[in-house]
Amino acid sequence: MGSRKSNAGSAAPAVLLAIVILLLVGSTLYFHIAKTWWFPPAITPVGHEIDQQFFLTLVVTGIVFVLAQLALAWMVFKYRDHGQKAHFTRGNHALEVIWTTATLVIFVGLGALATHAWGQVHFGGVEPGALQVEVTGVQFTWTFRYPGPDGKFGKIVPADIDASVGNPLGLDPNDPAGKDDIVVPDLYVPVNQQIELMIRSQDVIHSFFVRELRIKQDAVPGLIVPIHFRVEQTGDYEITCNQLCGLGHYHMHAMMHVLSQADFEQWEKKQEAQNAQ
Ligand SMILES: [Cu+2]
Known part of the structure; x- marks a missing residue:
């Protein structure tokens, strides 16, 4: 009985499978190293820190991935x-x-290294002199509000919300602080100055997302969520909604225009003049 050799398998399927695994590893490595379909460059100091952290995670997990897959290909062939x-x-x-243990150490270690960048975005205080802008998400647009020359945001009354009469945020007409508020469909910010956004929603959960800022923050009804950043270079960047918020979600976007300090002041003056009319 025992000595009878039966069904000696062919090497072909094992070799083929090992080659497929090698090709998958090779193409995965290629697309990551060549940075095909990569994200656009970061434009904030924290954004660079997040990218460094991301790169470190990618290298560590990449090495483990390649070694594990090479071992798998070798095993598939050897134990055919x-x-x-x-x-x-x-x-x-x-x-x-x-x-x-190694997995635990790597995961906890990478997490611990990332706390600095995370803390800066979520717990780091806002510098005095930061420009405050209120961001409101509503199906399916973003609206941005600046306090105007008095530096104070006017009161909002939900009953007054009516985009058809030009009051999408529901500014209280009886509150003098709101008279000079600037309400616009795009975000304008000066370069090299700290910006604090206060993110709100009028209806469902939306998410404020700008790829170049490396910031994605949910807009939650009933909450005002603050985030802050400082942009290092001028330019136009797309703001999208990153939560599936309804049928029009796909076209819920706006632009973030980062202007030089002089251009920003000019833009602000123009808005104020329009408000005064
Ligand atoms: Cu949305």
């Missing part, structure tokens, strides 16, 4: 069907402990 008898194994406890 020779017609040998399969035998049962209970695994290796020492190895299990080593790779579970």
